[in-house]
Amino acid sequence: MTNYFTYPLNTTGLLRKKRALRRDLLSNRKDLDDKRIAILGGSTTAEVRDMLELFLLHAGIRPVFYESEYNRYFEDVMFPESGLKDFRPEIIHIHTTNLNIRRFPALNESCEAIEELLADEMNRFSGLWERIEQDYGCPVIQNNFELPHYRLMGNLDAYDRHGRTTFISMLNHRFAEEARKRKNLYLNDINYLSAWFGLERWHDRLFWHSYKYAMNYEAIPLLADSIASIIRSIYGKAKKCLVLDLDNTLWGGVIGDDGLQGIRIGKETPEAEAYTEFQRYVRELKERGVLLAVCSKNDEANAREGFTHPDSILSADDFAAFIANWDPKHENILRIAETLNIGIDSLVFVDDNPVEREIVRAQLAEVTVPELGSDIVKYIDILDKTGLFETVSLSADDLQRNMFYVANTERAKQQEQFASYDDFLRSLDMVAEIAPFSTLYLDRIAQLTNKTNQFNLTTRRYTLAEMAAMSCDQNRITLYGRLRDRFGDNGIVSVMAGIIKETELHIELWLMSCRVLKRGMEAAMLDSLVERAKTRNLSGIVGYYYPTAKNGMVKDLYAEMGFRQLTDTIDIGTAWYLDISENCSKKNTFITVTP
Amino acid sequence: MKNLSIQERMSEVFRDVLDNDAIILTRETTADDIEEWDSLSHITIIVAIEKEFNVKFNLSDIKPLRNIGEFEDLIVLKTGIKG
Numbered sequence: 105m106t107n108y109f110t111y112p113l114n115t116t117g118l119l120r121k122k123r124a125l126r127r128d129l130l131s132n133r134k135d136l137d138d139k140r141i142a143i144l145g146g147s148t149t150a151e152v153r154d155m156l157e158l159f160l161l162h163a164g165i166r167p168v169f170y171e172s173e174y175n176r177y178f179e180d181v182m183f184p185e186s187g188l189k190d191f192r193p194e195i196i197h198i199h200t201t202n203l204n205i206r207r208f209p210a211l212n213e214s215c216e217a218i219e220e221l222l223a224d225e226m227n228r229f230s231g232l233w234e235r236i237e238q239d240y241g242c243p244v245i246q247n248n249f250e251l252p253h254y255r256l257m258g259n260l261d262a263y264d265r266h267g268r269t270t271f272i273s274m275l276n277h278r279f280a281e282e283a284r285k286r287k288n289l290y291l292n293d294i295n296y297l298s299a300w301f302g303l304e305r306w307h308d309r310l311f312w313h314s315y316k317y318a319m320n321y322e323a324i325p326l327l328a329d330s331i332a333s334i335i336r337s338i339y340g341k342a343k344k345c346l347v348l349d350l351d352n353t354l355w356g357g358v359i360g361d362d363g364l365q366g367i368r369i370g371k372e373t374p375e376a377e378a379y380t381e382f383q384r385y386v387r388e389l390k391e392r393g394v395l396l397a398v399c400s401k402n403d404e405a406n407a408r409e410g411f412t413h414p415d416s417i418l419s420a421d422d423f424a425a426f427i428a429n430w431d432p433k434h435e436n437i438l439r440i441a442e443t444l445n446i447g448i449d450s451l452v453f454v455d456d457n458p459v460e461r462e463i464v465r466a467q468l469a470e471v472t473v474p475e476l477g478s479d480i481v482k483y484i485d486i487l488d489k490t491g492l493f494e495t496v497s498l499s500a501d502d503l504q505r506n507m508f509y510v511a512n513t514e515r516a517k518q519q520e521q522f523a524s525y526d527d528f529l530r531s532l533d534m535v536a537e538i539a540p541f542s543t544l545y546l547d548r549i550a551q552l553t554n555k556t557n558q559f560n561l562t563t564r565r566y567t568l569a570e571m572a573a574m575s576c577d578q579n580r581i582t583l584y585g586r587l588r589d590r591f592g593d594n595g596i597v598s599v600m601a602g603i604i605k606e607t608e609l610h611i612e613l614w615l616m617s618c619r620v621l622k623r624g625m626e627a628a629m630l631d632s633l634v635e636r637a638k639t640r641n642l643s644g645i646v647g648y649y650y651p652t653a654k655n656g657m658v659k660d661l662y663a664e665m666g667f668r669q670l671t672d673t674i675d676i677g678t679a680w681y682l683d684i685s686e687n688c689s690k691k692n693t694f695i696t697v698t699p
Numbered sequence: 700m701k702n703l704s705i706q707e708r709m710s711e712v713f714r715d716v717l718d719n720d721a722i723i724l725t726r727e728t729t730a731d732d733i734e735e736w737d738s739l740s741h742i743t744i745i746v747a748i749e750k751e752f753n754v755k756f757n758l759s760d761i762k763p764l765r766n767i768g769e770f771e772d773l774i775v776l777k778t779g780i781k782g
Contacts, residue, residue, distance in 0.1 A: 120747040123718030150739050310758055311742075321746050 109162045110474045111489040115325045122154055129161035135653055136166040137339070137565075142193035143169060144177035146204035147318035155328035156197075163336045174316065175204075181232050184239070194567075195338070196236055197245045197331055201294065201318040202252055202272055209266045218265050226278050233282070233289055241569040245290045245334050246283075248276045250298035250319075253307040287568045290334050290496055297330055298323070300489075333491035339565060340555030343472060343492045344446050345395040346386065347437055349455035350407055350428070354386070354418065355379050356480070359410040360402055370415030378480040383417035385484045390422055393505045394493050397425040397440045399453070404428040424509035433460055434467035444509060445618035447557055447654060452492050454483075497547055508619055511591040529624060529694040532589040536625065536695045538632040541575035541582040541601075548596045549584050552617060557654040559626075560615040561647065561661065579604045580612075581636050585629050587620055587695070594620055598629050607643045609633070614647070627691035630665055634684050643685040646670070650677040665691060705752075705771055705780060712747045716740060726768030752778050 108114050108125060118125070143149045143156070153169050160167045170191040172180040177198055180186040205225060209218045229246070236244055252261075252268040261267035276295055283289045298306040301323045308320040319327065336342055351358045356368025356375050368376040369383070390396050396418075400407050407428035411420045420426060425440045433455070441448045449470035455461050456478050465473050474486050515532070522528040541549055550568045557563070566574070575582050585598035597620045601613040616626055637645055647662045649655075659678075663669070666688075667680035682688070703711070710724045717735040730736045736744070748770075749755055754777040764770050775781070 116747070116750045119743055120712065120715045120750070121718075122743075124715070127718070151742070310756075313758065314761065315742055317742075321742070 107475055111486050113325050115322045118325045125158055136164055138166050140194045141167045141169055142196045144172040144180050144198050146175055146177050146200035148316045149199050151324045155325050156331055159328050159332035163341055181235050193240055193242055195243050200247055202249045203318050208268045208271055211266050222274055243288050243338055243567055245292050245331055247292045247294045248279045250294050292331055333494035337494045337496045342494050343452045344450040345397055347397045347399045347451050347453045350400040352456045360406045364409055364413055369413055382483050387417055395424045396422055398423050399433055399436045400428045401430055402428040434464050508594055514591055534589045534695040536628050536697050537586040538583055538697055541584055545584055545596055549599055553599050556615045558618050559658055560655050561649050561658055563652050574601055583632055587625055598625055600629055600633055609637045609642050609645045611647045624694045628695045628697055631690050631692045634688055637684055645682045647680040705774055708751055712751050716743050716747050724767045728767040754778055
């Protein structure tokens, strides 16, 4: 099944066998998240819906769709009597293309008139986005525009103000400006997609005239994959770590046999250049926040030696985990997930050897294993076009993530030198900043909330807009926690939120990044919550634990923190109570809390 | 694959697209005979047939097809394969 969903996409198979694939996906996957997704089209969207459903099911999301009537995207949003309101969308995809641009400049129009035309077109779309924000507050995935089917003025079309190519480029530029400003607006870059697919094929006039599809039928799986990547990313389902083989993956040749002088990397041969380019791509991924890990069948000394090659772009320090031995790779991959405290399903395994790929696929179904082939010049395309590491925003934490993990490795070394774990914790000089949600950190707070699976008591997901609303709600107490220690800043690592009902605070969110496990941060967070609840004259805190496939590690947390279990059953999970009216002792001993 | 007739290959495409293994096409079969064969799945069938036989239909090809027999004749005409 996997090979239908990784690059290069088997578009023919996806379209021809979609019904059987859908059946298989629905029966194979259990823990699916239901999402209500509205597709508002400026052209036919039936196949977009079908393909998007397949890609989302593959990602663990079971969509329920609302589709606008043909070319009613504008009316559906603007006139509330449409069925959209009752549908209560969680995501809206506006599927428009350059065929929906109302009017292009006439050849005799003045600069001012063209500017006005451009503003009119922008206002129409920004009006839509504004209205959606007001009525639904949900993420909008908006297509930008593909280049035109023909160029009336040839090359001049690209720079004369009257050219359609120019007009479309200017619109795309303004869409990008808007997307930078609006928190809930995400662009589906069909301008890139159509160029990649080939504009000549993309503009399928027969399908437009016959069925009102705005693009080649075979481009639709690609388009759906792209939309699904954005949705995966919004819900924190993007991958986190790239696990790499070494020999014939990061350099040509076998370091153990060929030696440092024998491996191919650098500029000497086309093959060496291709490996260098791939290493550069991998390092760029790392700089963007993707974790790197080595998983190689080698003696560790040999494996590390490879990165001392003068032309090696990557160094051994770039990897948050480095495992080179002769154990089976799937066992080592489990170790890597454990070391980095991340879920197995957030790993992508890259190996040139088809046998290793097959074993890992068979043993660890949750790990993504792209069909890499064995041609180094294709590796980048295969990883890049699969959209595994799609991200909807870059937070400061993304850019620093690898540092956090490297610092963790240093902490682990330190730990070995202390008599007791408590001594070790004291030695860290931990300082936490715990405060209500602030706009400045809202991006990171939402990101952490939506991607934390393990230390997460309630596993509720919220959009950025919902979290912004929570932070202003007088009936709620919200907290984020940031932890620094003498090895560095861990960034924002914990989130709590609760809603006040009468004299009790009901916990809606309690989660923490696994990179600060066993540091006492959960105790510091709870102390702060209790303190704030007391100042609001509340008498107790009600905590909830909803079990998922991944959050078993916190099932006893409330008990450990002094809550008593409530006997009244809730639908799923357990409920707990902490009396704060009497003496409720502080739980935190190792962390200094500011402000 | 090579030994299958055009009609058998077409049947295979219809079974895949409509996810119904019971479909057996004859020259007389029309959209009325197969419940799942609606206007939307028709588009998917056209594209899958194009891929199966490595042909590209044009605007005038697609319009007047009344039954599987005419569809088959069109494929023979476009590909030169003998039915």
